[in-house]
Amino acid sequence: MEPEFWHQKWRERVIGFHLNEPNPFLRKHFGQLGLQPGQRVFVPLCGKTLDIGWLLQQGYAVAGVELSEIAVSELFAELGLTPVIHDLGSLKHYQALQLDIFEGNLFDLTAALLGSVDAVYDRAALVALPADTRARYAAHLQALCPAVPHLLLTFAYDQALRQGPPFSVPAAELERLYGVHYSLKELEYRHFEGFQQNVPVRETVWLLR
Numbered sequence: 450m451e452p453e454f455w456h457q458k459w460r461e462r463v464i465g466f467h468l469n470e471p472n473p474f475l476r477k478h479f480g481q482l483g484l485q486p487g488q489r490v491f492v493p494l495c496g497k498t499l500d501i502g503w504l505l506q507q508g509y510a511v512a513g514v515e516l517s518e519i520a521v522s523e524l525f526a527e528l529g530l531t532p533v534i535h536d537l538g539s540l541k542h543y544q545a546l547q548l549d550i551f552e553g554n555l556f557d558l559t560a561a562l563l564g565s566v567d568a569v570y571d572r573a574a575l576v577a578l579p580a581d582t583r584a585r586y587a588a589h590l591q592a593l594c595p596a597v598p599h600l601l602l603t604f605a606y607d608q609a610l611r612q613g614p615p616f617s618v619p620a621a622e623l624e625r626l627y628g629v630h631y632s633l634k635e636l637e638y639r640h641f642e643g644f645q646q647n648v649p650v651r652e653t654v655w656l657l658r
C-alpha cells in the first residue's frame with residue numbers, strides 16, 4: 450500500500466474505517482493494560498480516531514503517527530486543540546497538551562523522536578497493511594517501544610473472498626509476528642458479516658504482554 454493510496458482515501462473521504470464513537474472494545478478492555486493515568490499510549494496509524502480523545506479524557510498522554518495531513522488537522526480541530534507544529538524533515542510534529550502526533554510515515558519515526566511510551570493501542574493499523582509490510586511493522590514497533598503491552602484488534606476472514614484493506618490477520622500470523630517477544634491472550638471476539646460483500650469475519654481483541 451503506497452502512501453498515495455491513503456492520501457487519496459482521505460482526499461475523497463473514503464474513510465469507512467473511522468468510527469463515530471470511541472471503540473467499545475477499547476473502553477471495555479483498556480484497563481487490562483494496567484496503566485496509571487499520566488502514562489503514555491502510542492496509537493500507530495491513528496487517523497483521526499475518537500479513541501485518542503477518549504484516552505486523553507481518561508488522563509493518559511497519547512502519541513500517534515499518521516500519514517494524512519487532512520486526518521491530523523481534523524483530529525486537532527475536532528478535539529478543539531491548537532497544536533504547536535515543528536518540521537522534522539520527513540515528519541511533522543504536532544503537540545498540544547498531552548498529545549503528540551507525528552504526521553508522516555510510521556517507518557520514518559524513530560524511538561528518539563517518539564520518546565517513552567507505556568503501551569500500544571492498535572486498532573485498524575496492523576490490519577491496514579499488506580502481508581509483506583506487516584512483518585516490517587511489527588519489527589518497527591518493537592524497535593520503537595520494546596516490551597510494552599499492546600491492546601490489538603484484528604480481523605480474520607477468508608482473504609480469497611475479498612481484497613484488503615482491512616486484511617485478514619489470523620492468530621497463527623499474529624503468533625509469528627509477535628510471539629517471540631510477547632505472550633498473546635485473546636480477550637474477546639465477535640463474528641459479523643461485513644466489508645460490503647457480507648464476508649464472515651471474526652474480530653478479535655488481543656492483549657500482548
Ligand SMILES: C[S@@+](CC[C@H](N)C(=O)[O-])C[C@H]1O[C@@H](n2cnc3c(N)ncnc32)[C@H](O)[C@@H]1O
Binds near residue numbers: 466
Ligand atoms: C484503516 S485506517 C485506521 C485509522 C485509525 N486507527 C482508526 O481506527 O480510525 C489506517 C490509517 O493509517 C494511515 N497510514 C497508512 N499507512 C501509514 C504509514 N505507513 N504511516 C503512517 N500512517 C499510515 C492511513 O492514512 C489511515 O488513516
